[in-house]
């Protein structure tokens with residue numbers, strides 16, 4: 001739809017003043033897709049203007065009632081891109097096509113947020129076959145339904161394998177049957193506080209599950225193995241982050257026949273399973289207070305589409321042992337994100353309260369994409385950095401990993417944590433960064449009251 005450009009955002013006040021009559025005839029038109037997150041700002045400014053002009057209306061409230069009518073909820077559903085505060089990254093993925101076309105590709109954790117997006121995008125590059133592995137049967141079922149109903153992917157060859165990657169026999173059979181040339185490894189336990197209470201399982205799955213599959217892939221002639229890592233691996237304060245860092249170390253120094261092993265590290269993916277946006281959206285829908293752990297908590301964010309496109313791009317440029325880090329722009333305040341969601345839902349900050357619940361075990365206030373010990377270098381891809389730090393000696397690391405494995409048989413989490421600390425001196429106990437309970441007492445406050 002073509003609309004005349006009336007002026008920039010700074011002139012919004014003057015435009016509203018001059019064009020009330022037009023607006024009342026319903027000429028207020030906004031092109032939602034092109035404006036993206038700026039709509040939030042427009043609505044916010046419209047609201048502020050409404051507040052200031054109410055008194056001019058001799059109590060009729062005529063203008064204000066019209067302005068309230070301009071509700072974003074009526075214009076569109078919330079898109080994840082709107083929450084970024086920047087334009088999503090677009091890229092040319094010809095290199096990816098050259099790498100994937102005609103190859104057998106295996107994705108672990110295929111039913112998950114990252115894994116399923118990997119499957120969607122990989123199929124667009126004409127892989128010879130795609131093998132989707134996950135232990136979540138229902139998740140795979142939905143992925144199967146989705147791919148079968150998508151015109152772009154319905155004719156592609158893909159297979160679904162409900163299996164635990166720790167099941168060595170099953171994995172060897174799968175690799176012999178399909179001979180994947182590329183593996184994207186997105187299977188993991190990822191919820192930080194949950195893993196603090198399940199330390200052995202986190203290590204078993206995220207460290208030894210990975211090691212087992214690396215060995216099988218290498219034995220079966222796989223050419224490329226890409227580990228999906230996380231910013232939580234940097235100076236980890238959680239078991240989950242520590243297991244991801246150990247994964248990076250293993251890929252970085254494990255001797256491999258001819259297999260190229262690459263870790264790709266990045267921050268949060270908007271809308272992923274169990275993450276902050278779906279949780280806040282659910283609370284909004286249920287008219288409940290929005291819960292945020294800390295007023296200052298910030299995270300890096302990307303949309304799943306951007307993150308996975310960059311992972312695919314990174315997979316084409318990485319050399320064996322590389323850790324490639326995706327550039328994620330500025331960190332976003334979760335409090336700000338919650339406020340944006342309130343605005344996008346058509347509610348006001350007076351109607352929805354925000355409750356601060358305190359940092360959870362293992363959780364940090366801010367994440368880091370690089371550690372101080374890492375040297376950051378650029379790549380020929382604009383949004384991908386390479387980090388270098390002294391590579392570990394594999395025989396030494398392998399011995400420490402065997403000790404870590406042995407600690408899993410001892411009762412309690414502490415032996416595991418202390419073995420992890422030996423491997424990762426930078427891993428700190430989660431209790432040191434927890435917020436004082438008293439500090440958090442009574443912090444149920446309306447956002448309006450904070451301003």
Ligand SMILES: NC(=O)c1ccc[n+]([C@@H]2O[C@H](COP(=O)([O-])OP(=O)(O)OC[C@H]3O[C@@H](n4cnc5c(N)ncnc54)[C@H](O)[C@@H]3O)[C@@H](O)[C@H]2O)c1
Nearest residue numbers: 109112113114134135136164165187188230268269272273
């Ligand atoms: N979601 C994010 O914001 C984000 C950001 C950066 C990195 N990552 C990393 O990406 C990986 C995947 O994250 P996600 O958000 O897709 O998680 P997710 O929970 O949505 O998906 C993980 C999938 O792995 C599967 N899985 C776990 N253990 C398995 C096993 N032993 N055998 C077979 N399947 C198994 C689960 O069933 C699940 O479907 C994690 O390592 C996470 O740290 C995620």
